[in-house]
Amino acid sequence: MSIPQGFIDEISSYGASCLDGLAEVLAAGEAATSIRINRSKGAGEPQGCKRVEWCDEGFYLDSRPAFTFDPALHQGLYYVQDASSMAISRVINQISEAEGRRRLKYLDACAAPGGKTTAAIAALPEGSFVVANEYDYRRAAVLAENIAKWGSPSVMVSRGDTARFASMTEVFDVIAADVPCSGEGMMRKEAEAVAQWSPALVADCAARQFEIVANLWPALRKGGYMIYSTCTFNRRENEEIVDRICHELGGRSVDTGLGSYEGVASGIATEHHCYRFIPGRIRGEGLFISLIRKDGDGEARPVKAAKKPLSALSKAIAECAATKHWLKEDYTLAMLGEKLIALPLAEAQWISAAATKLDVIAAGATIATLKGRDIIPAQELALSTAFRDDAFPSVELDYQTAISFLRRENIAVDAPRGYVLVRYRHRPLGFVKNLGNRANNLYPAAWRILSQNVPAQTQEIII
Numbered sequence: 001m002s003i004p005q006g007f008i009d010e011i012s013s014y015g016a017s018c019l020d021g022l023a024e025v026l027a028a029g030e031a032a033t034s035i036r037i038n039r040s041k042g043a044g045e046p047q048g049c050k051r052v053e054w055c056d057e058g059f060y061l062d063s064r065p066a067f068t069f070d071p072a073l074h075q076g077l078y079y080v081q082d083a084s085s086m087a088i089s090r091v092i093n094q095i096s097e098a099e100g101r102r103r104l105k106y107l108d109a110c111a112a113p114g115g116k117t118t119a120a121i122a123a124l125p126e127g128s129f130v131v132a133n134e135y136d137y138r139r140a141a142v143l144a145e146n147i148a149k150w151g152s153p154s155v156m157v158s159r160g161d162t163a164r165f166a167s168m169t170e171v172f173d174v175i176a177a178d179v180p181c182s183g184e185g186m187m188r189k190e191a192e193a194v195a196q197w198s199p200a201l202v203a204d205c206a207a208r209q210f211e212i213v214a215n216l217w218p219a220l221r222k223g224g225y226m227i228y229s230t231c232t233f234n235r236r237e238n239e240e241i242v243d244r245i246c247h248e249l250g251g252r253s254v255d256t257g258l259g260s261y262e263g264v265a266s267g268i269a270t271e272h273h274c275y276r277f278i279p280g281r282i283r284g285e286g287l288f289i290s291l292i293r294k295d296g297d298g299e300a301r302p303v304k305a306a307k308k309p310l311s312a313l314s315k316a317i318a319e320c321a322a323t324k325h326w327l328k329e330d331y332t333l334a335m336l337g338e339k340l341i342a343l344p345l346a347e348a349q350w351i352s353a354a355a356t357k358l359d360v361i362a363a364g365a366t367i368a369t370l371k372g373r374d375i376i377p378a379q380e381l382a383l384s385t386a387f388r389d390d391a392f393p394s395v396e397l398d399y400q401t402a403i404s405f406l407r408r409e410n411i412a413v414d415a416p417r418g419y420v421l422v423r424y425r426h427r428p429l430g431f432v433k434n435l436g437n438r439a440n441n442l443y444p445a446a447w448r449i450l451s452q453n454v455p456a457q458t459q460e461i462i463i
Contacts, residue, residue, distance in 0.1 A: 084284035112139035114146035185286020222296030
């Protein structure tokens, strides 16, 4: 792979020893493979694998298996994520300790595909609430899918420009801005990152990055924290943006301690606490990350609704009251389009008000779809940690049948007629509607496995 000469000249001009040999690594190096397990679902650790230094749930794999054909991936037992990106877990743990492990309101402003969001969910104090936003409509759908598989009911997914958050004054304790960038850190993984690079792209990205941060800054409470990150190497999109945040918006950089890990480099020519994860020095891809605290001191405010918040719902909701026994705890029921959702009691009013300002595509636990008089249990319900998995008759599937289910093929089940929970290795996989002679597969069409190359043997990474 040929690395752009302009990029080589740019990073060489810094005179930073941490970047020595980077172009050669990007051109010829092999990317590492790593996963992060979901302890909230009782996921076991992969055997014989080295742990990621800065993330207790992260593990390096010696090879890259066919993840698509591992049911555990679709059950949300783990997430395939680059080890460098897992550094956000370490940063959030530090914030949580500084805040006394109290509940926090967290915004992931550029969240797709969901790796850093699910890492945040795992690292935040119990009872915290997460808003995951994505500008691109297609990427937002992928984000919602990955959030649903992770299983937390304390999340809301929205789509749209970050400008929408500018009017939500001081409502978040923490905002993560993993901003769109020139993608230099992905050059050894993605040919497109090499092909698209140009000095003009870097300049455009830097301008857009500060615009995003400026949109988000009013939504951060006084004394709150912004996590700024990119997957690129140049200073214009990294240290220079952090400097602008501190000097123009009123922020103060905070030491996260990431520099104590072997191979993690400090920022280049900066007075601020910035950290660089550089291929060749660490076992991961390129990442820049910095933590900035907003000047002042205060508490997160409630959202002021732009119009009347969502109602306590229609008669359809009252008719769905019986679905509450599908959940482990008591939740507030609401409708989002034709979907019945269950909202955490402590956050229902906040979510209702926020929904007047944002384009919400998922919130809480999606538990059913309403079609006429039918109440159809949702795939998201089966994967939610709020689900009482003894609420439905269930059957255990073998590996090949589980893959058939994930391909959205109709399968036969030995179970009573009606809605049946199917399991793999005793954990929920999804729902079918058993008609007796056959069972209709309720797995979402958009989620189905498309590949025809189904392996003969089980593909499993964790138990």
